[in-house]
Amino acid sequence: MSKPALPTLEDVAKAANVSTATVSRCLNSPERVAEQTRDKILAAVDSLGYSPNFGAKALATKRTNTIGAIIPTMANAIFARGLQAFQETLGTHGATLLVASSYYDPEIEEQQIRSMIARGADGLLLIGQSRSERVYEFIKRQNIPIVIAWSYDKNSEHNMVGFDNTAASRTLTQRAIEMGHKRFAFMSAERRHNDRARDRVEGAKQALSAANIDPDSMPVVETPYSIEESGVAFEALLKSPNKPTVVMCGNDVQAVGALKKARELGLRVPEDISITGFDDLEITTIVEPGITTVHVPHRQMGQAAAEILIHENPDTQRIELPTYTVERGSLAAPREH
Amino acid sequence: MSKPALPTLEDVAKAANVSTATVSRCLNSPERVAEQTRDKILAAVDSLGYSPNFGAKALATKRTNTIGAIIPTMANAIFARGLQAFQETLGTHGATLLVASSYYDPEIEEQQIRSMIARGADGLLLIGQSRSERVYEFIKRQNIPIVIAWSYDKNSEHNMVGFDNTAASRTLTQRAIEMGHKRFAFMSAERRHNDRARDRVEGAKQALSAANIDPDSMPVVETPYSIEESGVAFEALLKSPNKPTVVMCGNDVQAVGALKKARELGLRVPEDISITGFDDLEITTIVEPGITTVHVPHRQMGQAAAEILIHENPDTQRIELPTYTVERGSLAAPREH
DNA sequence: TTGTACGCGTTATCAA
DNA sequence: TTGATAACGCGTACAA
Numbered sequence: 086m087s088k089p090a091l092p093t094l095e096d097v098a099k100a101a102n103v104s105t106a107t108v109s110r111c112l113n114s115p116e117r118v119a120e121q122t123r124d125k126i127l128a129a130v131d132s133l134g135y136s137p138n139f140g141a142k143a144l145a146t147k148r149t150n151t152i153g154a155i156i157p158t159m160a161n162a163i164f165a166r167g168l169q170a171f172q173e174t175l176g177t178h179g180a181t182l183l184v185a186s187s188y189y190d191p192e193i194e195e196q197q198i199r200s201m202i203a204r205g206a207d208g209l210l211l212i213g214q215s216r217s218e219r220v221y222e223f224i225k226r227q228n229i230p231i232v233i234a235w236s237y238d239k240n241s242e243h244n245m246v247g248f249d250n251t252a253a254s255r256t257l258t259q260r261a262i263e264m265g266h267k268r269f270a271f272m273s274a275e276r277r278h279n280d281r282a283r284d285r286v287e288g289a290k291q292a293l294s295a296a297n298i299d300p301d302s303m304p305v306v307e308t309p310y311s312i313e314e315s316g317v318a319f320e321a322l323l324k325s326p327n328k329p330t331v332v333m334c335g336n337d338v339q340a341v342g343a344l345k346k347a348r349e350l351g352l353r354v355p356e357d358i359s360i361t362g363f364d365d366l367e368i369t370t371i372v373e374p375g376i377t378t379v380h381v382p383h384r385q386m387g388q389a390a391a392e393i394l395i396h397e398n399p400d401t402q403r404i405e406l407p408t409y410t411v412e413r414g415s416l417a418a419p420r421e422h
Numbered sequence: 423m424s425k426p427a428l429p430t431l432e433d434v435a436k437a438a439n440v441s442t443a444t445v446s447r448c449l450n451s452p453e454r455v456a457e458q459t460r461d462k463i464l465a466a467v468d469s470l471g472y473s474p475n476f477g478a479k480a481l482a483t484k485r486t487n488t489i490g491a492i493i494p495t496m497a498n499a500i501f502a503r504g505l506q507a508f509q510e511t512l513g514t515h516g517a518t519l520l521v522a523s524s525y526y527d528p529e530i531e532e533q534q535i536r537s538m539i540a541r542g543a544d545g546l547l548l549i550g551q552s553r554s555e556r557v558y559e560f561i562k563r564q565n566i567p568i569v570i571a572w573s574y575d576k577n578s579e580h581n582m583v584g585f586d587n588t589a590a591s592r593t594l595t596q597r598a599i600e601m602g603h604k605r606f607a608f609m610s611a612e613r614r615h616n617d618r619a620r621d622r623v624e625g626a627k628q629a630l631s632a633a634n635i636d637p638d639s640m641p642v643v644e645t646p647y648s649i650e651e652s653g654v655a656f657e658a659l660l661k662s663p664n665k666p667t668v669v670m671c672g673n674d675v676q677a678v679g680a681l682k683k684a685r686e687l688g689l690r691v692p693e694d695i696s697i698t699g700f701d702d703l704e705i706t707t708i709v710e711p712g713i714t715t716v717h718v719p720h721r722q723m724g725q726a727a728a729e730i731l732i733h734e735n736p737d738t739q740r741i742e743l744p745t746y747t748v749e750r751g752s753l754a755a756p757r758e759h
Numbered sequence: 760t761t762g763t764a765c766g767c768g769t770t771a772t773c774a775a
Numbered sequence: 776t777t778g779a780t781a782a783c784g785c786g787t788a789c790a791a
Contacts, residue, residue: 091564091565093783093784093785094784094785094786095784095785103761103762104761104762104763105762105784105785105786106761106762106763106764106785106786106787107760107761107762108785109785109786109787110760110761110786110787113786117760118760118761119760119761122760122761134560134563134564136536136539136540136564137540137784137785138481138542138783138784138785139477139480139486139540139541139542140476140477140478140479140480140481140482140484140486140542140769140783140784140785141477141481141767141783141784141785141786142477142784142785142786143476143477143480143481143542143767143785144475144477144478144480144481144766144767144768144769144783144784144785144786145477145766145767145784145785145786145787146767146785146786147477147767149476149477149541150541151520151541158506159496159502159505159506159509160502160503160506161502162499162502165496165497165498165499165502166497168496169495169496169497169523172496172521172522172523173523176522176534181520181522181537181538181541182520182521182522183488183518183519183520183521184509184519184520184521185509185513185518185519186506186509186510199473200518201518202473203473203474203476204476204486204487204488204518205475205476205477223471226471227428227473228428312704312707312708341708342708344708345707345708348710367649368705368708370649370682371649371678371679371681371682371705371708371709372708372709373685373710430767430768430769431768431769431770432768440777440778441777441778441779442768442769442770442778442779443770443771443777443778443779443780444776444777444778446769446770446771447770447771447776447777450770454776455776455777456776456777459776459777474768474769475767475768475769477767477768477769478767478768478769478770478783479768479769479770480769480783481767481768481769481770481782481783481784481785482768482769482770482771482782482783483769483770483771483783484783
């Protein structure tokens with residue numbers, strides 16, 4: 086017994102004694118077919134176990150109902166919630182999600198973008214706006230709608246749903262300044278190809294400047310989003326000439342790594358040193374003390390991004406989502422000396 | 423200026439002064455075409471910015487080079503690492519990943535399976551083996567290879583890459599027994615449609631039986647993988663008639679939730695109560711004390727699953743991966759009374 | 760309301 | 776090594 090070929094539209098048509106056109110209509114716009122014929126057809130579909138051939142459908146309609154998302158990584162909680170919401174929303178609109186990760190590498194990302202387009206993606210979700218003009222031109226040429234998430238730039242020509250990383254970081258830094266902190270340090274992700282990371286550092290510097298603190302007095306160290314490596318980076322920052330009273334982290338994972346290392350070094354948080362995070366991941370609530378951080382509306386972001394891609398509005402959509410600071414205890418007034 | 427239609431194989435053929443057949447050959451098996459013609463063709467491809475039409479290719483080859491994965495959720499770290507590795511491995515073999523989540527709901531899962539197959543997935547990654555026979559028959563009928571991960575059953579007729587949840591849980595429980603624990607409680611995920619959860623509870627019971635402890639003396643409470651809800655469940659378990667000296671959790675997220683609640687209740691871990699987890703997620707290392715848990719080789723699992731799906735071996739593959747206990751401090755001998 | 764017939768862009772078979 | 780040409784399975788004018 087060899088592989089039984091899958092039933093085609095024609096098989097269904099024969100079984101139901103109608104033309105393939107009618108079957109196709111029955112499946113795609115049931116209201117355009119008589120109820121009686123419809124029943125016949127659906128019965129045939131059912132008994133044959135028919136399912137439309139994807140390639141043929143895509144070829145005929147020039148659509149795949151598939152949306153691609155290229156995120157830096159899914160092994161990290163940062164993008165998980167947003168991606169989950171993105172997929173849920175796509176699902177409710179009958180679209181499927183294609184996922185790839187770029188490891189924060191623009192070359193890999195470009196390759197993934199090409200791959201997704203070659204895979205027939207009807208639209209693309211990209212993280213951040215920092216990529217070469219060539220890539221944007223390629224995408225435009227292929228006529229694929231994209232939406233950029235996790236960043237916000239009101240001057241962008243692209244669909245965008247995100248938040249003001251600079252302002253959020255600035256606000257958090259201002260809070261630290263209000264509490265009396267004067268010596269800052271910043272633990273960032275690599276900023277080279279990461280506008281969110283750049284903006285978060287920039288926001289902190291703006292707050293310092295506004296408070297007449299030299300922004301260049303704040304050491305910045307770049308490290309991956311890993312508990313372990315963040316601990317190492319934290320220890321390095323402590324040795325800065327102008328020993329910081331607060332270490333601001335560009336991400337909660339880093340903050341948790343810093344907190345863990347602080348504990349290992351016998352430092353009390355926030356008594357001996359304050360630590361802040363960014364993203365409001367669940368891990369900020371399970372450590373002691375909880376991490377003071379910036380809440381980012383990941384789910385709304387994912388959902389809004391999906392909506393934009395699904396509805397294919399001709400003019401570009403820009404949605405700025407609000408963020409807010411969540412105080413949990415890891416940031417407090419510095420000890421008096 | 424209207425949308426410029428994308429170039430087709432025929433456009434390339436014209437530009438290069440060859441037939442479409444030659445262009446197709448040149449792109450798919452370059453060695454079968456003269457170097458001279460190849461150069462001409464590649465130049466044309468480049469200048470036109472040609473990219474093969476996905477639907478047409480799929481229709482002609484009956485393959486999409488797309489693999490689907492249906493996991494309970496991506497918002498939770500449990501499946502993130504494995505899925506990431508799965509995608510990476512697919513990528514190195516030129517395949518792309520389709521993702522959907524089922525929320526641990528078999529009906530949603532079935533719908534997602536149908537959707538993925540309709541989307542032309544060449545293969546499917548499914549979590550656990552507990553699903554209706556009807557679904558398996560549907561899949562077989564569609565001639566789609568699947569691999570089941572996160573579970574292991576040597577008698578299964580399906581491709582499978584996972585680990586022995588029962589044995590792993592049994593071993594961990596034995597360890598607790600060795601330490602002197604006699605009164606156990608178990609915090610599980612809902613077991614109804616979840617064989618991993620069932621097996622983990624079962625493994626614990628087996629260890630108890632083997633040590634002449636009545637397995638029915640162990641209260642089992644089911645709760646979602648959420649820090650918050652796990653805390654509530656933990657508190658409920660503490661009120662069991664036979665107050666447990668150790669609460670075993672089917673997952674690290676639950677263990678962390680339990681630990682957090684214990685702290686809030688003023689209980690010291692492990693002095694007042696021991697807690698164990700399962701999965702060896704990163705969060706087990708950042709809490710104090712670290713969670714004693716079972717290490718699960720998520721990455722290898724994802725990678726092996728991808729390999730199986732890519733290579734389409736005719737006979738069914740079964741890979742059992744080893745797990746081991748990681749002691750971190752949340753499990754210790756019970757206090758003497 | 761239904762049927763006929765063609766086009767969608769590739770691959771693959773068979774000759775040349 | 777290359778070129779005609781026939782599938783591949785579905786949507787959709789257009790006609791009936």
